[in-house]
Amino acid sequence: MEFLELVKRRESCRSYTGEPVSDADLKDIVEAGRLAPSACNSQPWKFYVVGSGGERMEKMRAAAQIAGNNKFAAKASAFIVVFREKPNYSERVGQVLFGREFSAIDIGLAVENIVLAATEKGLGTCILGMFTESAVKECIGLGKRDKRKVELVIAVGVPTSATPRPKKRKEESEVAVYLK
Numbered sequence: 001m002e003f004l005e006l007v008k009r010r011e012s013c014r015s016y017t018g019e020p021v022s023d024a025d026l027k028d029i030v031e032a033g034r035l036a037p038s039a040c041n042s043q044p045w046k047f048y049v050v051g052s053g054g055e056r057m058e059k060m061r062a063a064a065q066i067a068g069n070n071k072f073a074a075k076a077s078a079f080i081v082v083f084r085e086k087p088n089y090s091e092r093v094g095q096v097l098f099g100r101e102f103s104a105i106d107i108g109l110a111v112e113n114i115v116l117a118a119t120e121k122g123l124g125t126c127i128l129g130m131f132t133e134s135a136v137k138e139c140i141g142l143g144k145r146d147k148r149k150v151e152l153v154i155a156v157g158v159p160t161s162a163t164p165r166p167k168k169r170k171e172e173s174e175v176a177v178y179l180k
């Protein structure tokens with residue numbers, strides 16, 4: 001698929017058929033995340049993939065919801081739980097010297113690679129910033145002593161519709177300045 005077409009096709013999918021997503025597809029899309037660029041090549045991410053059915057999946061579908069939000073996660077077929085890890089030494093030095101935090105940017109780049117790779121396979125995704133963090137951690141087998149923060153959860157599944165919605169975006173003139 002032509003790249004801009006892929007970008008246009010990617011959207012937050014909030015309606016899934018419930019059909020399974022293959023382990024091979026999940027591996028490919030996580031690989032796209034692993035290959036993302038990061039400041040000082042720090043790669044401050046860790047991906048936990050909940051991909052098969054069963055009790056863990058049921059718990060994850062519930063954990064991806066919070067206070068009535070993300071109900072659609074009940075029909076997602078896989079979840080990728082994204083942790084932000086401590087950046088490497090060079091990135092931390094850069095942070096101190098230049099007063100800039102890059103690791104959240106790094107996570108965003110990896111997550112965008114993941115959702116684009118899924119889109120290319122005809123899968124639907126929704127990046128979730130709202131979820132029940134304690135339940136997500138418990139679901140992937142992390143105890144209370146693990147103090148890492150779950151940065152994002154990505155819901156993955158087979159979309160009920162193959163037709164993308166029109167994008168709601170600011171006008172180009174509002175966001176881009178072309179200098180002559």
Ligand SMILES: Cc1cc2nc3c(=O)[nH]c(=O)nc-3n(C[C@H](O)[C@H](O)[C@H](O)COP(=O)(O)O)c2cc1C
Nearest residue numbers: 010011012013014070126127128129130131152167
């Ligand atoms: C960091 C982040 C967190 C988000 N959290 C949620 C969420 O918890 N639930 C949800 O339905 N959508 C969530 N979204 C999806 C956004 O609402 C969506 O990307 C935005 O409205 C643009 O729509 P589109 O993705 O369909 O193009 C999140 C997106 C990002 C990037």
